[in-house]
Structures are given as C-alpha cells and as structure tokens.
Amino acid sequence: MTTHPFDQALALEAESDDLYRGTTSEHYWNMISPFGGTTVATLLQAILSHPRRLGDPLAMTVNFAGPLQKGTFRIRVHPVRTGRSTQHWQMDIRQGEDAEPAITGTAVFAVRRDAWSDTESTMPDVAAPEERARYASPANVPFLQMYDVRYVDRDPLSGGRESDTQCWISDVPPRALDFPSIAAHCDTFIPRLFVRKGGPTPISTVTLTINFHADSAALRKVEGHHTFAMAKANAFNGGYYDQEGKVWSRNGILLATTHQMVWYRDQSL
Template sequence: MADAPHSFDRAINLTSVDVAPGRARYDGEITADYQNKIGPFGGVGAALLAQGMQQSVGEGPELISITADFLTGMTEDPIEVSAICHRVGKSTEFWAASIKQGDAPSPALRATGVFSKRRDTLEWTEGEMPDAPPPQDCERFQPPRTWGERIEIRPALNTDFFNSDSTRNALWVRFAKDRPLDPIGLVCLADTPTPRVFFTAKRFVPLSTVSMSVYLHASAEDYSNVGADYVFIDAYAGRGGGGFYDQHARIWSRSGKLLATTQQMVWYKAEK
C-alpha cells in the first residue's frame, strides 16, 4: 500500500483546469493543516504560487528566485491559481502567478518567479554558517496554530526573544513527519523565523508580511544530501519604523552549505 501524501504536499496540490503553452490555470483547496491566525501560513501561500509556476514550466528548469506579495488574507474558500510566462530566454524563463478566491476583484497573493537550468560554473560562498547547538540539543518551539504542528522549529541562538538586545537569532527547522526538502518546501520554510519586531517590542504585536523574496542556491545534490533533515536559518532585521521592518535570513544545511537567502518587508503595529 502506498504511503499517504505528506500534509505539505496535500496543501500545495493543484489540479489542472486550463493549460496551454505559456499559461495555465489550476484549482486548489485550503487545507486545515497549515492555518495561521488569518488564513493559511504565509510560507504555504508562497509555496502555492511557486508550485503553480513550477507545474507550468514543466520538467527541466528549476526555480531560482521568487518574490511573493501578500495583498490580503486568504479564507478557507477554494483557490484559483493562474500562471503566465512573460519571457523565455536562452537560459532563463520569467513567470508570474496569482491566487484568487471566489468573486474577489483582485488576487489575494501574487508572485514573480525566475526559472533556469543550473550549469557547472565557478562557485563561492561569502561567510560561514554560525556555530550553534545541534537541533537535538535545542528545545522545540511550537507556534499556537496548526502550521506549528506540521513544521518543527527549534530555536538555537538568542532564543528568548522577549529578553534580547538584538533582532538576530537562529533556528533549526524541518517538516514534521519527514518530508524531503525540495525547492517548493524551501520557499515555505523561508517564512518560519520568529517575527523580528517581537525582539524589539518585547511582546506580541499585530503584523503581516507584505512581500517575501527567496533566492534559491541549492543544487539537486544539496537537496538530496539534506533529505528530511533540519535546515538552519540565521535571521535579523536591518531597520524598523513607520509601520514596516525588513527581515534578512540565510538558510544553511547542517553540513554548512548555503541553500537560500531570503528577505521580507513586514507591516506591524506597535507604539513607541
């Protein structure tokens, strides 16, 4: 008997409705497994957009980067994912995708993505993965939403965000129930760091990610080597003010390979 699909694969499952060269439309469902305070966890929303573009691209080109904008919260209603190709070059393809629900006049989420076939070229990495306790020595932190049950988070550095003089911290993350890492999963996990404003406000405050970019560096060999193991996310904020702050993070394999870099702009509400 075949194993049941992982909860994350169920959450990003899309059914083809209308597919033609350079464009596609899919139907999907919002599952209860990755719900946040309002709608699904943002990482899953970005992953749905990435999945829609990846299915449209087909075999060969890999996701190199994605920028997702969160226009409004999603409901539990079915979704429609549309993808369109803006240009196919010699080595890169440029796509856009959006998610709509019901009769809403505008998308709930939108994204642009770049796809390419990786080549054997000069390679380097600036900086090194920080020293940190291994995940088995770090206590699990579980956000009080269903997505926190499906994604295992173990803070490793600067773990007490209510008593910190810096927004920089690090955590070990992986999908619960042993799901192997791939580009779509990496996009999702990029949204797991604790909101940076908590470190400065010393309390929970209302917030919402408005835009997230993920730049994927991992090769097929890197994904294979990680398997279902933890990845290490080192995150910090550059500046907050005027109701918005940025977040920057690097995602490493346990062996010290840089898998992705990611940035966010986040809206927040906190008095001085």
C-alpha cells in the first residue's frame, strides 16, 4: 500500500523521547515555506508519538516566528506538567545547530470524563460535496493541489463587505480523518483578506489556535473523509486581522474550532 503524501509529510524519526527529526514536504509547500497546516499537524504528530503522552489533544497554539526552509528540521516536544486529566506541553521547531526556533507553541492533552454534554454549534443544512464543483484556485502553490475544497455559498474571491465562507474540505487523495488531518484542515481556509479584497495580497499567519471538541471515541463515529468548514474574520486593524473557523464531520460532529491572527501588507497605501 502506498503511503499517503500527508503521512509522508508527517513522518518523524525519534532522536530521543523529546526530540524528533523530520523533513519538509514538496507536496505541501506554500509560497516561501511549508503550508502552516502541515507544520501544525507535524507538531501534533510528535506529541501523539511521545511515550509519555496522556489522552487526546484538547487545545494547541502554534506561533510562526519565522519561515521554515526546505530540508530537515528538529521538533522538540516536552510535557511540562501532567495531572490526573490534563497534560501540558511546550514545543518548538528549529533548523540548524544552535538556531533560534522558527516555530514555538504549547499544547494541552486530556482524558475526557463522563459528564453532562451538549453542542450548541450545529452544522448548517447545506448541499452535499458531490453537488458542488471543486474550487480551482488561481494560486499556483503545491499544497493547494493536496486539498479538494468545494464552496457551497459563494465564490470566495468575489469581494464584498463580509468575509464569511462555507466549504467542504477533503484530502487528495481521500484520507480518513484523524487529529493531524483535522488540525491541517483548520488552516485550509482561503485567507479572509483575500475574500474581502477579491484577490491575493501579502499575508503571513502569526499565531494559530485549535480547540479539539472530539476525542478518539468521537472520531470512530465520523462518517466519510470530508469536513465541513465555516470561517470568518472579525476585524482588520493596523496590519493584522483575525480568522475564526468551525470544522464538522460530514455527519455533523463538531471536530474543532480555530482562531488565528494574520499579518498583512496593505498594498492600497
């Protein structure tokens, strides 16, 4: 069986309990560095592989301090405190000896307990992915070829006063959903500034947070390989804007919510 390109991108070699070595993927390359969703997923994969890991991912925040270059990198993940139900992690990615980290972050893993539960955010009733055409992005970057994105509400580059979009997302080729792929889907949205302006402009994610609402038991109930995603911005201010999103499984399980802050260059000035 051929290994999926996403799993190849996440492949890590353990150098010690806390240190892993990986290599950037040509398949998931963006303009000048790897697709941020793959970087986040690789950090998550390192913790999932760690011998001291407790439970499932609950939340993670990744800060993009600088671009990763093509080639090898080292991930350091360290559990700084473990309780009965939660475990707190620090993590970073570096390239080169004695280099400053290009990526920093924290994560929380947890064991969920039996408790009263309810989900207020519900997936809207929308057309199935088979009823919409795959979006053909005008941007010629490799990672976009690795995702089948189908918008159900609008042309994402139509411009206007609102930045909301709704779409189906699937890996190419199709791949079963797990925590790393859900994390990557949380960064697959077209940038909100592109939606407002009707076209691309220089941007860079500064920090990205993901809250996971499904544990391993919930993932076993997921149907299909698509996620349904909604995203919007709240404010564009002083060269930075936010982007928040929600991600469901095809059968309506809320998988994750996400928020990021993005730097942008105003080319109209």
